[in-house]
Amino acid sequence: MPATSLADWLRSASDDELAALLQARRDLATPPPSDSTVLATRAGTAGSTARALEALDTFTLTVLETLLVADADTEAVPVDRIEALLGTDPRPALERLRTRAVAWGADDALRVVPVTREILGPFPAGLGTSVPSLAEVDLDGLGEDERALLTALAAGPPIGRSRDAAVETTLDAAETPVQRLLARGLLLRRDGGTVELPRELGLALRGGRVAPESAWREPELPVAGHEPSTVDRAAAGEAAEFLRQLESLLTLWSEQPPPVLKAGGLGVRELRKAAKELEVDDVRACLLAELAAGAGLVADSQTTTPEWVPTTLTDSWLASEPAQRWILLAQAWLDLPRLPGLAGRRDARDKPMAPLSEDLKRPLAPAGRRRVLAALAELPPGAGVRGVDDLVAVLAWRAPRRGGRLRDEAVRWTLAEAAALGVTALGALTTASRALLGDDRTTALSSMAGAMPEPIEHVLVQADLTVVAPGPLTPELAAAIKTVADIESAGHATVYRITEATVRRALDAGRTADELHELFRTHSATPVPQSLSYLIDDVARRHGRLRGGAAASFLRCDDEVLLAEVLGNPVAAEYELRKIAPTVLVSPVPLAEVLDGLRAAGFTPAAEGPDGRVLDLRPAGRRVPARPKAVRRVLAEPPPATPEQLAHVIAHLRAGDRAASRRRGTEVRLPGGGGGSDTAATMALLARASREQREVWIGFVDAHGIASQRIVTPAHVGGGILRSTEDEHYPLHRITSAALVED
Structure with a gap:
């Protein structure tokens, strides 16, 4: 059997075959190889070959291991021997290996690059030394x-x-x-x-x-069919719940920003506190925190005592429509260069990895995420996988060497996060997510908006002072209800609880009793219970009788007996209250602190503005400036080279091969390229070749400092430029040597 080297095989390949190789292994074309020998050397390196093997499926890798079992890395072997060892036709897989220049040669003389044995280990296919x-x-x-x-x-x-x-x-x-x-x-x-x-x-x-039949074909992926509209509605419900939870997290961190750990990240105690407040598990709380930071809604304050604080983008996000908020989060998740699922696991130093820390950073996470979703996108609309492990097995068969030790876990994390975020539902990809994967944000936005339930403008007020929202409320109504009631249970139907404290909170915010009565009268689909009306009137009757202002702060009240009661309470000494008039007390302490102290002591004061109206002194929540950051999208596969780029590289390669194969006459060398005493000799040689239309061998250094060889026929020499008959231009100062090609 003839022994052909990889360089010889590449040299004899057609332009289409070389283009397929350079498309499959992009690293071989950067920088453009000077000839086929250089290309073969690159293709045989361990790093480049290992990257090429990552894209191969289990059957193709099995064929490659069978070639190693037959010692094709040291001698040529026939395809019949491989077929006998394998038990099936290896030719389709051999074509994939040839396309990537991992194997080469005709069917009667197959070879593989020797470095594959080093990459796949000393025991290919789990078989030992030959005896x-x-x-x-x-x-x-x-x-x-x-x-x-x-x-x-x-x-x-x-x-x-x-x-x-x-x-x-x-x-x-x-x-x-x-x-x-x-x-x-x-x-x-x-x-x-x-x-x-x-x-x-x-x-x-x-x-x-060499291998069982299970390695020959991809495992079956059991699927369950659903109507696409059913999948979209189910996902929209999960998305709405996720948005509500993230809104609650932003509100919590606005009022009580958690500290940043010294090593960076979010502490376990703070994570569990957030999980308890949101009534979710630690895994969901970690995902919410990671996406809040990934979407730019939360950032490190970078102060002397750094905290995780919502950014100025939070207010615009909260004011947006639900579908727009979802698009921002879904896109941030797709491009998130981190693995939230790693949180809580231990690193190489046996320390737990914290959410929002650098330990969770994985630059290739977006590529892995899109690969999982792309597998779901291959299914018909509405079709979902029956089990997570089924998809894990399929993706493992398709690329067993891709993903490292976290390969299967990352697939499970991706599916769980996609379901939580509403990217998938019932194991299927939604219409909006399919559009988002195709970078069609307009269609994704309209699809999600259409799947989400329409906001409603009514609630159900119950006799036990609970308010039931049977669906998502309009932003205005939701804000009004949250002012006068606390959320008791959340979900597709949210239940609020009205208490004396919540009514007082609404009055503190500037609402009047008449406005609260009007709110429930106009928006309750059920009769307003008399107990609620009594509660509002009772609290309003006592609210604001005691009023405060800034002196740093003051208190005034027409009831001198009430002021005397305040002065007799220990709170007066704590806040240094003193009487300056029969109906006025003042304090050097800020008004908000005085009012909080009085409320804790059992009084019901209200803040007063310069015009006598009730003020809302509740903190609006902290904000830090949003720091714009460039989003570097990592695709599952790099963008393909254009035909023009491939043609340029192949032309460069062919020119180098021609130069290496042609005999050249006496060489004129120019040390450093151009200049010196050899310039005249070079000009004379090139001028002669131009007159006689003879081919010239030249050594050339391009603008990137890469040396190569060329065979050209000079058409014109002048102005410091050599122009060939193919209309290529070579600056003379970059030509290092020249010689006439011998016949």
Whole structure:
């Protein structure tokens, strides 16, 4: 069989074949190789080959391992031998390997790049060292324990640890299965504690096949069909709940920003506090925090005591329509270069990895996320996977070497996060998510807006002073209800609770009793219970009788007895209250603190503005400036090279091959490229070649400092430029040598 090197095989390849190679292995074209020898050298490096293997499926890798079992890295082997070892036709997989220049040669002389053995390990397909003398050995006389040991090693890897390997004995004196197998020569002794099963025995115990039939074809992916509208509605419900939870997190951190850990990130105590407040588990709380930061809604305050504080983008996000808020979060999740699922796991130093810390950063996370969603996008609209593990198995078969040790876990995390965010539902991709994956934000926005339930403008007020919102409320009504009631339970139907404290809070915010009565009268679909009306009137009657202003602060009241009661209370001494008039007290303490103290003591004061109206002194929540950051999208696959780019690289390659294969005459060298005493000789040589229309071999250094060789026919030499008959231009100062091509 002819021995052809990889460089020779590449040199004989067509332009289409070279284009396919450069498209499949983008790293080979940067910078453009000067000739086929350079291209072959690059294709045979460990780093480049390992990247090429990441895109191969299980069957193709099995064929590659079979080639290594047949020692195709050291000698040419025929395809018939590979087919016999494999038990099926390897040609489709061989074409994929040839396209990537991992294997090359005709069917009667197949070879693989030697570095593949280093990448795939010393035992390809889990088979050991070859011992040809064992090819026809008879295993029928072995005992059950000996056969069981060999069968276990035959499954791979072929290495076993045993103290019996240190004992050298005869077959008659052997006491254990390992000793008897070593004495028969059916195991190889690697050292005093390790034995190895020879390749021939491993193949025999596998029935003569390198791999089982399960490696030949992709596993089935069971799916369940749903109406796309059903999937969209279910996802919209999850999305609405996620938006509500994130809004609650932003409100919580506006009032009580958690500190940033010294090493960066969010502490376990703060995470659990947020989870308790939001009534979610730690995993959901971590995802909410990561997405809030990833979307730019939360940032490190970067002060002397840094805290995680909502940014100025929060207010515009909260004021947006639900579908617009979802689009921002879904896009941020797709492009998030982090793995929230790692939170809580321990790093190499056995320390737990904190949310929002650098430990969770994984630049290739967006590519892995899109790969999982792309697999779902291959299914018909509305079709969803029945089980997570089914999709994990399919993706593992498609690219077993991609994703590292977290390959399967990352798929599970992606599916769980997608379901929580409303990107998927019932195991299927939504219409909006399909559009978002295709960068069609307009369609995604309209699809999600259409799937979300229409906001309603009514509530159900119950006799037990609960208010039920049977769906999402309009932003105005939701804000009004939150002012006068606390959320008791959230979900698709939110239940609020009205108490004396919540009514007082609404009055503190500037609402009047008449406005509260009007709110429930106009927006309650049920009759307003008399108990609610009584509660509002009772609180309003007592509210604001005691009024305060800034002196730093003052208190005034027409009821002198009430002022006397305040002065007699310990709170007067705590806040240094003193009477300056029969109906006025003043304090050097800020008004908000005085009012909080009085309320804690059982009084019901109200803040008063310069015009006598009630003021809302509740803090609006902290904000820090939003820091714009460039979003670097990492795609599952880099963008393909254009035909023009490929043509340029191939032309460069072919020119180098022609230059290397042609004989050249006496060479004129220009040290450093151009200039010096050789310039005249070079000009004379080029001028002669132009007159006689002869080919010239030139050494050339491009603008990137890359040296190459060219065969050109000069059309014109002048103005410091050599112009070829192909209308290519070469600055003379970049030409390092020149010679006429010999016939």
